[in-house]
Amino acid sequence: MTVSAPAAVTAEQRDFRFTPAHFRFVQQRIHQLAGIALTDAKQDMVYSRLIRRIRARKLDGFDAYLATVRDEGGDEIEPFINALTTNLTAFFREAHHFDRLKQHLLRATAPRPIRIWCAAASTGEEPWSLAMAACEAFDTLQPPVQILATDIDTDALAIAAAGQYPLTRLSPLSLDQKRRFFLRGRGAQDGEAKVRPELAARVRFQPWNLLNAQPPRWRDIDVVFCRNVMIYFDKPTQLQVLGQLRAVMRPDGLMFAGHSESFFHAQHLFRSLGQTVYAPAAAASA
Ligand SMILES: C[S@@+](CC[C@H](N)C(=O)[O-])C[C@H]1O[C@@H](n2cnc3c(N)ncnc32)[C@H](O)[C@@H]1O
Incomplete structure (x- = not known):
């Protein structure tokens, strides 16, 4: 990493x-x-x-x-x-995606917790941001949401799972978000903050290579965040990975990509909704 x-x-x-x-x-x-x-x-x-x-x-x-x-x-x-691997990431990176996510979460209809797969979780800022956004959408620390956070890089994923960051990493968060979602370190942990246990309960971490022939056991996924990883792949690899993401998503799900990623070569799999948000092809509009 x-x-x-x-x-x-x-x-x-x-x-x-x-x-x-x-x-x-x-x-x-x-x-x-x-x-x-x-x-x-x-x-x-x-x-x-x-x-x-x-x-x-x-x-x-x-x-x-x-x-x-x-x-x-x-x-x-x-x-x-x-x-x-290159693990560049940040809390609430591309903030407009989290507003779009909140709207989508509030419209979800499945009679079970909403499933979000964060497929290139890096050091965790993205899946923790997803968990915070879910708490804010439902105005509770126990939103009906499960997040699966995966990455090929096991060093990055260990940092993600620990959920502890230098306070400087938290600069994109409002004061209210810092207080609500983090515990400030004392003594040896001074200058650090750790995600609260309620937030940790929403996220599961698992090493995962997007090239794996089979996607993780999850099916019927409502939301996939697969941002800023496809830029490292060539087009045939992108198509292979997009096909697998499409296969595990609900037809009315949403897929969020990175700001410089476009999948015009994969229109049979995903349809652009603008601002690098995609819907599975042939799905009803989100
Ligand atoms: C630039 S970071 C993006 C992090 C986050 N998604 C974001 O947008 O802020 C790219 C991540 O993709 C991961 N990655 C690269 N190849 C991968 C693969 N084959 N399977 C899963 N993750 C991969 C890297 O380990 C890295 O953590």
Whole structure:
């Protein structure tokens, strides 16, 4: 996981030999494992992130390191993926989506808790924002909502599940939201805030690769937030993932994408409602 990217290292400054063949191998392997399509411009970034793993494993260079991720099932596969993901996120990112979500939640008709799948949850700011929005929509800390928060990056997901953040991360929240949804740390936790247990009860965390052949066991999902992850995928991978999302959603559900993601190539699966909100194709208008 990389929350803040390490400074890029130029070819002249490198301590380890990193050849175009090494980079091509990384490109292919991460595409195979996570669907992430790294452009050639990412060479310095890949080098900076993977030398941390080389050092952590006390290896002598990229040949030895890349051998550890060549085969399925190796114990370096997970840290390799975690090192190459980009986890940029924030509380209430693209705030208009949460207003739209609240309207949708209040119109839901299923005689059971509303299901929201946050499919690229990163370090948790997004699923916790979903939980807060649900509390606000229903004006209670126990809204009839269940949230499944998944991500391929197990390091990011551990931060998400802990639900504890430096106070500076909470700057997009109003004072009222901070008081209502967080507990301020004392002593060793000074300068941090943790989500209240009532909020934690609404969210379940689970590692999940969007490339998995089968989606999580959830069906009939009312809302999918799958934001700012498809930008890392090529079009065939996007189509594959969108097909799976569509398959587990209710026909009257909503799918929220990131601000720079558009799925005009997938109109048979999702129909745009504007502002990167989508409805399953052939569904009644939301
Ligand atoms: C830029 S963050 C977006 C976080 C959040 N959705 C948002 O919009 O603020 C992208 C996330 O996608 C995750 N990701 C990348 N490839 C994935 C895959 N194949 N399956 C599941 N998650 C993936 C990364 O680990 C990362 O946490």
